[in-house]
Amino acid sequence: MAKAYRIEVMACTGTGCVSNGAxxxxxxxxxxxxxxxxxxxxxxxATGCNGICALGPIMVVKPDNIFYKEITKKDVPYxxxxxxxxxxxxxxxxxxxxEEKEPIPLLNEINFFTKQVLVALRxxxxxxxxxxxxxxxxxxxxxxxxxxTEMTPEKVIQEITASGLRxxxxxxxxxxxxxxxxxxxxxxxxxxxxxxxxGDPGAFMDRSIVxxxxxxxxxxxxxxxxxxxxxxxxxxxxxxxxxAVKRIEIAIEQARDRGLIGxxxxxxxxNFDIKIVRGAxxxxxxxxxxxxxxxxxxxxxxxxxxxxxxxxxxxGRPTCINNVETWATVPVIISRGAKWFSSMGTATSxxxxxxxxxGKVNNTGLIEVPMGITLKEIIYDIGGGITDGKKFKAVQTGxxxxxxxxxxxxxxxxxxxxxxxxxxMMGSGGMVxxxxxxxxxxxxxxFLSFTAYESCGKCTPCREGTxxxxxxLERICNGNGQPSDLETLGTLSHAIKEGSLCGLGKxxxxxxxxxxxxxxxxxxxxxxKKKCPAKTCRKLNEYVIDEKRCLSVGHGCDICKKECAYDxxxxxxxxxxxxxxxxxxxxxxxxxxxxxxxxxxN
Amino acid sequence: MGKLSIExxxxxxxxxxxxxxxxxGEYKAKINVHMGTCGIAAGARTIVDALLREIEKKDIKEIxxxxxxxxxxxxxxxxxxxxxxxxxxxxxxxxxEAKIIKILNEHALAGKVVKEYALAVxxxxxxx
Ligand SMILES: Cc1cc2nc3c(=O)[nH]c(=O)nc-3n(C[C@H](O)[C@H](O)[C@H](O)COP(=O)(O)O)c2cc1C
Numbered sequence: 103m104a105k106a107y108r109i110e111v112m113a114c115t116g117t118g119c120v121s122n123g124a125x126x127x128x129x130x131x132x133x134x135x136x137x138x139x140x141x142x143x144x145x146x147x148a149t150g151c152n153g154i155c156a157l158g159p160i161m162v163v164k165p166d167n168i169f170y171k172e173i174t175k176k177d178v179p180y181x182x183x184x185x186x187x188x189x190x191x192x193x194x195x196x197x198x199x200x201e202e203k204e205p206i207p208l209l210n211e212i213n214f215f216t217k218q219v220l221v222a223l224r225x226x227x228x229x230x231x232x233x234x235x236x237x238x239x240x241x242x243x244x245x246x247x248x249x250x251t252e253m254t255p256e257k258v259i260q261e262i263t264a265s266g267l268r269x270x271x272x273x274x275x276x277x278x279x280x281x282x283x284x285x286x287x288x289x290x291x292x293x294x295x296x297x298x299x300x301g302d303p304g305a306f307m308d309r310s311i312v313x314x315x316x317x318x319x320x321x322x323x324x325x326x327x328x329x330x331x332x333x334x335x336x337x338x339x340x341x342x343x344x345x346a347v348k349r350i351e352i353a354i355e356q357a358r359d360r361g362l363i364g365x366x367x368x369x370x371x372x373n374f375d376i377k378i379v380r381g382a383x384x385x386x387x388x389x390x391x392x393x394x395x396x397x398x399x400x401x402x403x404x405x406x407x408x409x410x411x412x413x414x415x416x417x418g419r420p421t422c423i424n425n426v427e428t429w430a431t432v433p434v435i436i437s438r439g440a441k442w443f444s445s446m447g448t449a450t451s452x453x454x455x456x457x458x459x460x461g462k463v464n465n466t467g468l469i470e471v472p473m474g475i476t477l478k479e480i481i482y483d484i485g486g487g488i489t490d491g492k493k494f495k496a497v498q499t500g501x502x503x504x505x506x507x508x509x510x511x512x513x514x515x516x517x518x519x520x521x522x523x524x525x526x527m528m529g530s531g532g533m534v535x536x537x538x539x540x541x542x543x544x545x546x547x548x549f550l551s552f553t554a555y556e557s558c559g560k561c562t563p564c565r566e567g568t569x570x571x572x573x574x575l576e577r578i579c580n581g582n583g584q585p586s587d588l589e590t591l592g593t594l595s596h597a598i599k600e601g602s603l604c605g606l607g608k609x610x611x612x613x614x615x616x617x618x619x620x621x622x623x624x625x626x627x628x629x630x631k632k633k634c635p636a637k638t639c640r641k642l643n644e645y646v647i648d649e650k651r652c653l654s655v656g657h658g659c660d661i662c663k664k665e666c667a668y669d670x671x672x673x674x675x676x677x678x679x680x681x682x683x684x685x686x687x688x689x690x691x692x693x694x695x696x697x698x699x700x701x702x703x704n
Numbered sequence: 705m706g707k708l709s710i711e712x713x714x715x716x717x718x719x720x721x722x723x724x725x726x727x728x729g730e731y732k733a734k735i736n737v738h739m740g741t742c743g744i745a746a747g748a749r750t751i752v753d754a755l756l757r758e759i760e761k762k763d764i765k766e767i768x769x770x771x772x773x774x775x776x777x778x779x780x781x782x783x784x785x786x787x788x789x790x791x792x793x794x795x796x797x798x799x800x801e802a803k804i805i806k807i808l809n810e811h812a813l814a815g816k817v818v819k820e821y822a823l824a825v826x827x828x829x830x831x832x
Contacts, residue, residue: 104722104723106722106759106769110723110726142753143753164727165725165728165729165731165768166770189739228727228728235716235719235720238713239717241717243708247710360708361706368708
């Protein structure tokens with residue numbers, strides 16, 4: 103007999119909230135409920151990520167949909183007494199948008215959530231990812247049942263093709279076409295792979311999907327296996343995602359127990375098995391041919407294509423490889439139909455896309471939006487605008503393979519093509535928002551340092567080229583840039599793009615090219631004036647103490663002098679201080695420690 | 705646990721319906737028990753408990769039980785408001801376990817107001 107409750111507390115246990123103490127808070131709530139004898143009336147469920155990670159630990163109280171944020175252990179007794187016992191939602195734990203006074207009690211009225219359309223994330227915050235019945239209760243595995251009983255494999259592929267679904271892992275290849283190629287390949291054995299390597303810095307879409315709804319990925323794989331004729335799947339997940347690994351392991355075990363993985367599934371002539379492979383976290387291993395090599399136990403290096411994995415993949419067999427988000431989207435297309443899916447989006451890009459929204463926005467987190475939404479809507483409506491009321495400068499999309507987009511393009515409806523035309527790319531969905539205080543040369547240097555480090559070294563243009571570009575960018579940031587550097591960067595970029603074997607090298611110069619295109623004057627200022635307009639590149643800064651302020655507000659507190667390791671600051675306690683420029687190494691530590699804003703950067 | 709057949713999927717979905725209705729905020733009728741300090745002192749918690757156990761026993765799926773603060777008429781606690789989706793709320797006062805079960809069966813489930821326990825239809829006479 104199923105227990106009846108009057109309240110269910112859906113507590114987020116995505117990695118973000120867990121690192122903010124979600125499990126301790128849940129335990130405290132359980133204990134408090136017992137103490138007040140409410141445990142037979144109020145239940146608490148550990149769900150996956152809710153998306154608004156900046157506010158964790160968060161929870162949503164059902165049935166009323168009250169949204170609470172930043173709950174700590176010491177808030178628990180009051181919350182339980184007031185809301186769960188007396189039915190009075192607690193204002194002080196609710197979310198108040200920046201620049202507003204009154205909190206918003208309801209989840210569905212918070213801007214961050216209202217503009218989102220959840221397809222891949224359809225079950226987020228609504229199921230316990232470790233309970234298969236929760237997934238089934240929300241129509242889970244019904245799409246697979248429909249596919250295998252009512253549709254031929256060809257019909258399934260037709261439906262996926264007609265939906266317009268394109269790969270969510272970066273390249274945007276039409277998923278139906280890929281499945282078709284694997285279906286047509288003749289071989290006694292075929293494989294499918296779920297790519298959960300997710301190496302882009304700042305991206306966590308795939309981690310979140312696996313953590314919050316692992317069965318959606320398994321169901322996608324079942325449908326894909328049936329459609330392509332494969333009977334074995336490999337789920338490749340990076341080892342740095344322990345919670346995701348644990349949840350997919352539990353999900354696979356439950357699916358196996360219930361006969362959804364194994365032989366004669368649903369009593370039909372269909373066998374299917376899944377194996378988890380843990381990746382060691384090299385960025386290049388997300389590239390499909392390198393990933394396949396890694397699954398086979400070889401060195402994770404890419405090889406030239408063709409042949410594509412659809413013809414010759416794992417152990418030389420036809421292999422269908424798709425991204426986590428692509429797989430999680432498949433079941434909904436089968437159950438709701440291609441028409442429904444393709445009614446969302448733009449001419450070339452259908453459906454929805456998950457983005458991780460990070461950087462200088464108020465609401466950082468994970469969002470899912472229809473293709474064709476504008477960057478303005480994402481940054482201002484969902485993201486709640488730029489932090490501290492600063493000015494927007496650019497948004498970087500596509501991670502280390504992408505580029506930046508400037509304020510002039512904020513109204514651009516985003517899809518695969520429009521982002522590429524703007525000099526960036528969709529990529530896997532990383533979105534880093536930058537404000538006026540971000541140095542674009544420094545950003546380019548950061549991404550190049552990532553790709554140079556992650557280059558596997560197999561092909562020379564990528565290995566040597568990215569290292570050389572990084573050297574030049576570091577030189578520019580340190581004030582040693584030369585007038586010829588810009589041209590050299592351009593030449594190197596094109597050579598690397600042309601000559602590299604895989605996508606890592608082919609796209610590595612993009613962050614440099616796009617910042618040089620839109621922010622040339624910043625590069626020139628670094629090179630010719632030796633100044634960083636954003637004041638981020640410290641070696642180009644001149645630190646000067648505002649002597650009046652130092653004395654009148656700070657009373658010559660002397661902290662900067664003690665902090666300076668080079669004895670470059672003079673002045674006695676209670677007197678105004680001064681920096682001797684000849685001795686200053688521009689480390690900026692005096693600026694960091696001054697509590698009175700008495701140090702200026704020129 | 706046994707292997708699933710296709711029919712089992714629908715069965716599991718049906719069995720979990722009450723839980724999912726709660727998560728989706730779906731209901732046919734809602735019973736709101738007032739839980740101010742006065743309500744609790746007058747025994748509102750036993751009313752809630754009686755309701756939930758009856759719902760479990762009969763495996764009722766579409767009745768939502770909620771609580772809210774004081775209804776403003778402390779002398780008549782425990783009190784509850786029943787609302788059939790889309791209809792006017794009806795307030796009941798001086799509740800006992802037996803009375804609330806009767807209200808659950810006759811009003812919330814069968815749609816017939818239990819006149820002898822009703823305080824008011826609509827909320828014009830109280831402040832809630
Ligand atoms: C350097 C590099 C890294 C990649 N990393 C990933 C990754 O982490 N996850 C992913 O799904 N695809 C990644 N890809 C893309 C894969 O090669 C492949 O296109 C993708 O897994 C196909 O699935 P999809 O069609 O569903 O997107 C990467 C590609 C390159 C060149």
